[in-house]
Amino acid sequence: MSNESITNNASTPTGFPPVRRILPVLVTQVLVAMTVAGAFAGLYIGLQKAPTPHHLPVAVVGTQVADAAGDALGDRADVRTADTPSDARDLVRSRDAVAALVPGSDGWTLYTAGAEGRSATTAATTMLSGVAAGAGASVTRTQDVVPLATNDAQGIAGFYLVFGTTLAAFILAQVMNSLGTLARLRTRIIVTVVGSIAAAAVVAVIAGPIDGAVPAATGAVIVVLSLLAVAVSLSTMAVTSIVGPMGVIVSTLLFTTLGNATSGATISTHLLPPVLATVGQALPPGAAFGAVTGFSYFDGAGTTVPLLTLGAWIVVAAVALAVAHRVRIGSARRRDVTAIAAPVPPAAVVA
Numbered sequence: 001m002s003n004e005s006i007t008n009n010a011s012t013p014t015g016f017p018p019v020r021r022i023l024p025v026l027v028t029q030v031l032v033a034m035t036v037a038g039a040f041a042g043l044y045i046g047l048q049k050a051p052t053p054h055h056l057p058v059a060v061v062g063t064q065v066a067d068a069a070g071d072a073l074g075d076r077a078d079v080r081t082a083d084t085p086s087d088a089r090d091l092v093r094s095r096d097a098v099a100a101l102v103p104g105s106d107g108w109t110l111y112t113a114g115a116e117g118r119s120a121t122t123a124a125t126t127m128l129s130g131v132a133a134g135a136g137a138s139v140t141r142t143q144d145v146v147p148l149a150t151n152d153a154q155g156i157a158g159f160y161l162v163f164g165t166t167l168a169a170f171i172l173a174q175v176m177n178s179l180g181t182l183a184r185l186r187t188r189i190i191v192t193v194v195g196s197i198a199a200a201a202v203v204a205v206i207a208g209p210i211d212g213a214v215p216a217a218t219g220a221v222i223v224v225l226s227l228l229a230v231a232v233s234l235s236t237m238a239v240t241s242i243v244g245p246m247g248v249i250v251s252t253l254l255f256t257t258l259g260n261a262t263s264g265a266t267i268s269t270h271l272l273p274p275v276l277a278t279v280g281q282a283l284p285p286g287a288a289f290g291a292v293t294g295f296s297y298f299d300g301a302g303t304t305v306p307l308l309t310l311g312a313w314i315v316v317a318a319v320a321l322a323v324a325h326r327v328r329i330g331s332a333r334r335r336d337v338t339a340i341a342a343p344v345p346p347a348a349v350v351a
Contacts (some may be wrong), residue, residue: 018315032249039199039253043261051271053123054079059091060099060131067295069101069131077127085109092145095301098270099124101131107140108132114144118155120268126153146297149215157213159265161203161221162228166255168199173236174248185325189318192237196229197222216295224295227310228288231347234317241324259285279308284313 016299019026053076060066066081073079079099082088088100089111097118102109110128112121121144129139172195176188183191204221207214232255239254240247262272262280269277269286276322280286287306294303 015321036249036252036257039279040257040261043085043257047261047267047272047276051119051123051267053127053271054274054277056120056124056127056268056270057097058124058128059088059097061085061088061100061102061129065101065103065131065135068135069128072134073127077124089145093298095298098268099128100200101139103129103132103135103137108137108145108191109141110143111138113146113297114148114155115146115293117264117268119266119271123268123271126142140341149296150214151211152213156265157207157211158289158292159260159263161207161214161225161292162263162265162285163260165200165203165225165228165288166232166260166285168203169196169232170236170251170256172196172199172229173233173251176237177240182207185321188237189234189321192233193230196233197226198332200225200229214296218290220295221292223309224291224307227307227314228284231284231310231313231317234314238320238324241321241328255284257318259283263289265289282309284310287303 037258051256055078057078057080058073059080059082061082061084063081068078069077069298080091082091082100085102088097088102088159091097092111092113095113095116098120100111102111105258110125112125113134114121121271123144125139125142132139149157151157161291172192176183176192179188201222204214204218204225208216208218208221234249236247236251236255239251243250256281262269262276264272264277264280264283272280281290287309291303291306291310294301294306
């Protein structure tokens with residue numbers, strides 16, 4: 001054999017199947033990447049294309065003006081009547097209204113809650129200014145009674161807070177899934193919970209005491225983000241345990257894509273299609289964002305349901321993991337019993 005033949009044979013990789021045999025797997029991975037990227041871009045960009053208010057809560061002082069506002073705004077707003085300007089401000093501060101309109105002889109006043117997000121306050125301001133114009137008046141004073149933190153003037157800290165925690169939890173879940181043959185389920189769950197709390201503490205300290213972008217008590221933020229991280233990581237592990245490798249794709253679309261896009265952090269849930277708004281608040285990212293906002297700006301108002309939602313995700317995920325684990329163990333034992341009980345074929349007779 002020539003030296004050239006030896007060299008060519010040595011440089012040819014061995015042990016790999018022909019590309020045509022793994023072509024379906026390769027094509028599937030490309031399609032998965034296209035699906036995730038398309039869903040991410042479609043949701044984040046598409047939802048911001050033409051947001052429309054749906055039952056946006058606003059307040060108006062005076063029964064007559066409030067009735068006129070309700071007729072003019074229709075389903076775009078839920079108009080609540082306030083008796084006095086003080087009552088109107090209280091409705092905004094308690095998160096019962098995004099904005100409030102107060103008629104006056106020397107010009108009308110508009111109270112807003114900047115902490116509800118730019119999309120919501122802009123929509124409320126536009127609608128209530130139209131109500132004033134319809135009455136032959138104009139809004140001459142605007143006061144933000146619940147302003148955003150100075151270090152979060154753009155109102156995007158909540159998005160990064162929730163998105164970063166969700167992404168960290170998702171990655172943690174994938175690492176724990178990869179250790180399935182090396183560590184017991186109990187061990188992986190304990191590490192997941194500890195890792196989730198640690199990640200939440202890091203994010204909360206950076207966003208709060210260090211950067212001053214989240215004014216809520218650090219302890220409250222750690223609790224909310226810990227619940228978010230545990231809910232996402234355990235749920236991801238549970239989905240993967242039930243549906244197999246495709247669980248990674250399902251979890252990506254459900255939590256990091258759909259969950260964050262509909263959380264209300266980039267577009268207020270009042271400006272999302274009603275179905276997506278409901279779904280967003282039922283998913284962990286939306287629940288966590290609502291709770292952090294409530295603790296940060298509204299003295300905890302509106303945080304009970306989000307906290308219960310996060311807790312429910314954790315309980316359901318833990319139960320699903322336990323059941324899937326028992327089913328898998330039971331199936332393995334039945335296979336072992338079947339293999340042991342199988343009749344041994346007679347030895348071949350040698351002539």
